[in-house]
Amino acid sequence: MPANKKMLVLPGDGIGPEVMREVRRVVDWMDRRRHVTFDIEEGLVGGAAIDAEGHPCPDSTMEKAQRTDAILFGSVGGPKWDRLPFENRPELGILRLRKDLGLFANLRPAIVWSPLAQASSLKADLVDGLDLMIVRESTGGIYFGEPRGIETMANGMRRGFDTESYTEEEIARVARVGFELARKRSNRLTSVEKANVMQSGRFWREIVTQVHKAEFADVELSHMYADNCAMQLASRPKQFDVILASNLFGDVLSDLAAAVTGSLGMLPSATLGAPDADGRRHALYEPIHGSAPDIAGKGIANPCAQILSFAMLLRWSFGMEEDARLVENAVEKVLAGGLRTADIMVPGAARVGTSVMGEAVVRELDK
Amino acid sequence: MPANKKMLVLPGDGIGPEVMREVRRVVDWMDRRRHVTFDIEEGLVGGAAIDAEGHPCPDSTMEKAQRTDAILFGSVGGPKWDRLPFENRPELGILRLRKDLGLFANLRPAIVWSPLAQASSLKADLVDGLDLMIVRESTGGIYFGEPRGIETMANGMRRGFDTESYTEEEIARVARVGFELARKRSNRLTSVEKANVMQSGRFWREIVTQVHKAEFADVELSHMYADNCAMQLASRPKQFDVILASNLFGDVLSDLAAAVTGSLGMLPSATLGAPDADGRRHALYEPIHGSAPDIAGKGIANPCAQILSFAMLLRWSFGMEEDARLVENAVEKVLAGGLRTADIMVPGAARVGTSVMGEAVVRELDK
Ligand SMILES: CC(C)[C@H](C(=O)O)[C@@H](O)C(=O)O
Ligand SMILES: CC(C)[C@H](C(=O)O)[C@@H](O)C(=O)O
Numbered sequence: 001m002p003a004n005k006k007m008l009v010l011p012g013d014g015i016g017p018e019v020m021r022e023v024r025r026v027v028d029w030m031d032r033r034r035h036v037t038f039d040i041e042e043g044l045v046g047g048a049a050i051d052a053e054g055h056p057c058p059d060s061t062m063e064k065a066q067r068t069d070a071i072l073f074g075s076v077g078g079p080k081w082d083r084l085p086f087e088n089r090p091e092l093g094i095l096r097l098r099k100d101l102g103l104f105a106n107l108r109p110a111i112v113w114s115p116l117a118q119a120s121s122l123k124a125d126l127v128d129g130l131d132l133m134i135v136r137e138s139t140g141g142i143y144f145g146e147p148r149g150i151e152t153m154a155n156g157m158r159r160g161f162d163t164e165s166y167t168e169e170e171i172a173r174v175a176r177v178g179f180e181l182a183r184k185r186s187n188r189l190t191s192v193e194k195a196n197v198m199q200s201g202r203f204w205r206e207i208v209t210q211v212h213k214a215e216f217a218d219v220e221l222s223h224m225y226a227d228n229c230a231m232q233l234a235s236r237p238k239q240f241d242v243i244l245a246s247n248l249f250g251d252v253l254s255d256l257a258a259a260v261t262g263s264l265g266m267l268p269s270a271t272l273g274a275p276d277a278d279g280r281r282h283a284l285y286e287p288i289h290g291s292a293p294d295i296a297g298k299g300i301a302n303p304c305a306q307i308l309s310f311a312m313l314l315r316w317s318f319g320m321e322e323d324a325r326l327v328e329n330a331v332e333k334v335l336a337g338g339l340r341t342a343d344i345m346v347p348g349a350a351r352v353g354t355s356v357m358g359e360a361v362v363r364e365l366d367k
Numbered sequence: 368m369p370a371n372k373k374m375l376v377l378p379g380d381g382i383g384p385e386v387m388r389e390v391r392r393v394v395d396w397m398d399r400r401r402h403v404t405f406d407i408e409e410g411l412v413g414g415a416a417i418d419a420e421g422h423p424c425p426d427s428t429m430e431k432a433q434r435t436d437a438i439l440f441g442s443v444g445g446p447k448w449d450r451l452p453f454e455n456r457p458e459l460g461i462l463r464l465r466k467d468l469g470l471f472a473n474l475r476p477a478i479v480w481s482p483l484a485q486a487s488s489l490k491a492d493l494v495d496g497l498d499l500m501i502v503r504e505s506t507g508g509i510y511f512g513e514p515r516g517i518e519t520m521a522n523g524m525r526r527g528f529d530t531e532s533y534t535e536e537e538i539a540r541v542a543r544v545g546f547e548l549a550r551k552r553s554n555r556l557t558s559v560e561k562a563n564v565m566q567s568g569r570f571w572r573e574i575v576t577q578v579h580k581a582e583f584a585d586v587e588l589s590h591m592y593a594d595n596c597a598m599q600l601a602s603r604p605k606q607f608d609v610i611l612a613s614n615l616f617g618d619v620l621s622d623l624a625a626a627v628t629g630s631l632g633m634l635p636s637a638t639l640g641a642p643d644a645d646g647r648r649h650a651l652y653e654p655i656h657g658s659a660p661d662i663a664g665k666g667i668a669n670p671c672a673q674i675l676s677f678a679m680l681l682r683w684s685f686g687m688e689e690d691a692r693l694v695e696n697a698v699e700k701v702l703a704g705g706l707r708t709a710d711i712m713v714p715g716a717a718r719v720g721t722s723v724m725g726e727a728v729v730r731e732l733d734k
Contacts, residue, residue, distance in 0.1 A: 121490060121602045121603070150570050153534075158570070159532055160569060162531045162532075164530075165528040166526060194618075199515045199527050200528055226619050227618045231625065235626045235629070258598065259597070259598035259602045260601055262602070
């Protein structure tokens with residue numbers, strides 16, 4: 001029997017706790033049927049942590065995060081904490097986790113399962129079978145660059161400013177994650193920047209080209225400006241395999257790609273750190289949807305993105321490819337069977353709540 | 368008879384010159400039928416200017432630009448100039464014009480004419496009748512912020528960096544353009560930033576809120592993060608009236624909005640400076656499509672965006688609202704009549720080339 005796997009669960013706010021409950025069913029199933037036991041700790045993050053400990057990501061949570069094998073994150077934020085000062089908002093919870101754990105590679109799949117192709121705002125044939133992966137740099141760029149601030153200048157006028165900055169090492173390591181992924185997929189990578197107006201964009205293109213030439217010449221590499229990439233995602237998304245982008249462009253483009261799928265409630269993500277000498281790496285998994293305060297507590301949220309985030313965790317943190325596939329296939333079969341939560345409802349399908357959806361996934365796994 | 372109106376025509380590269388030729392037909396019509404004569408100068412810009420004078424926007428062009436009433440710009444760039452150094456690419460032509468003429472407010476309409484709703488990648492009902500306006504700041508932000516560069520740091524590692532910076536004056540003046548426009552439309556403005564991660568974004572929100580409160584409290588103002596705005600544009604674009612954004616977010620979001628319409632070949636834009644004491648302002652009008660080197664010289668490019676850019680010029684630089692509408696209506700009627708260039712072709716329509724399309728617009732004007 002394999003050693004227990006440590007997992008830190010951070011449900012957060014809004015619908016976070018209720019969709020996380022459905023993951024527990026899958027975890028129990030793993031224990032029962034696959035003889036894989038997880039050693040689960042819970043922690044506070046976001047508004048829940050602000051309320052309890054005065055910080056969106058308190059040291060108590062960071063300590064647990066440092067010693068766990070993998071973090072399963074829910075979602076944070078809500079109207080209750082909207083008027084807090086910049087230095088103390090729920091979002092800082094996720095930013096601190098990314099930065100302090102060195103989670104530099106944010107993997108954001110945009111997938112359209114055939115039964116859901118109708119849910120997209122795009123014509124179904126343009127998205128049916130879509131399967132692209134955005135690799136977003138997530139500890140650098142304008143999110144963390146210094147200097148930054150709001151200041152009064154010598155002439156008495158105020159200004160706000162930020163710094164976009166990328167070192168060659170920061171670009172190269174995330175590019176490697178992108179190229180490795182492309183190799184396991186259709187072997188194509190599109191690197192995105194604004195090399196026509198930004199110096200960091202020029203530099204990004206230079207380093208990606210260099211890494212490509214030296215280590216991944218077999219992968220088909222193309223470069224695209226961010227504005228054009230947004231256009232292409234909205235019009236012909238299936239042209240892409242892996243998209244590589246900075247923190248800021250990756251933020252906008254990955255949300256755009258998610259919207260294009262039409263089913264935000266279905267999309268997971270992984271954010272990975274660098275492997276240490278023993279091959280262990282910090283990693284965090286979270287649905288891309290937010291805390292959806294408007295529907296929290298109603299039992300109608302879609303738990304699939306959180307369950308699929310757990311599948312990514314099995315794959316990336318524990319190398320359990322087979323189990324990850326089992327979970328993903330179970331979700332797909334439940335959809336094909338016609339069950340739908342409200343967010344992905346279509347005429348003729350059976351509308352169900354959060355826990356019926358979770359139970360259906362486990363029943364499918366049991367088959 | 369009104370005094371002659373000065374207009375500087377900069378055809379640029381690729382399809383620029385051939386679509387500009389169709390505008391000349393409309394200009395002639397104005398002279399013949401509306402008794403409005405334009406005093407037209409021509410100038411070099413982009414690759415054409417690099418070839419002739421060694422700079423994408425030579426001083427000879429800047430001098431003409433300084434003394435004209437309005438600039439009609441084509442498009443720049445092409446494979447021939449793709450490998451030029453950063454400091455000498457065709458794109459710098461447009462960047463210099465914006466910066467040196469103080470053209471800080473880039474107006475980018477995204478409109479879907481009913482006959483073209485099918486051309487969108489989005490389902491027709493989601494875009495039919497779409498009419499939104501993006502007001503993009505265009506002389507500030509990360510496009511021009513200092514310091515910027517690629518440098519070797521003390522530890523021997525290289526980095527690329529840029530500065531995003533906005534003063535209160537820069538934000539306030541473009542916000543005013545947005546609010547004024549909203550008042551003439553549906554009275555709603557959505558201001559876009561990443562106030563949750565960027566200091567310049569927090570400051571942007573603060574100043575927009577302040578201008579709103581002091582001068583435009585009657586306009587409905589909302590704030591949206593850039594990633595969410597990208598999502599919303601791809602899924603429910605008709606929710607927007609006026610969108611206000613920084614140079615960088617505006618670049619990406621306006622191209623996204625254009626792609627959502629499905630007919631890039633139809634969309635014009637205007638970029639305006641501040642009015643001087645006599646109410647005169649520098650202004651530049653250009654189609655949002657590029658120079659399309661792949662189809663240049665084939666006589667198949669869609670001239671409508673260039674013609675509609677001229678209509679914007681009539682409206683914004685000469686206050687000729689009625690004439691602007693005449694031109695816009697003529698284009699719409701030609702579409703309704705079933706003529707289509709290749710880029711907007713649909714089954715059942717009549718496919719025509721650049722000049723037949725231009726002639727049809729003038730014939731419609733003649734009616
Ligand atoms: C919550 C916010 C800080 C965050 C970001 O901008 O990175 C979010 O949009 C995301 O993509 O995870
Ligand atoms: C050509 C390029 C510099 C330009 C920009 O990024 O502003 C273009 O994309 C635009 O939107 O006009």
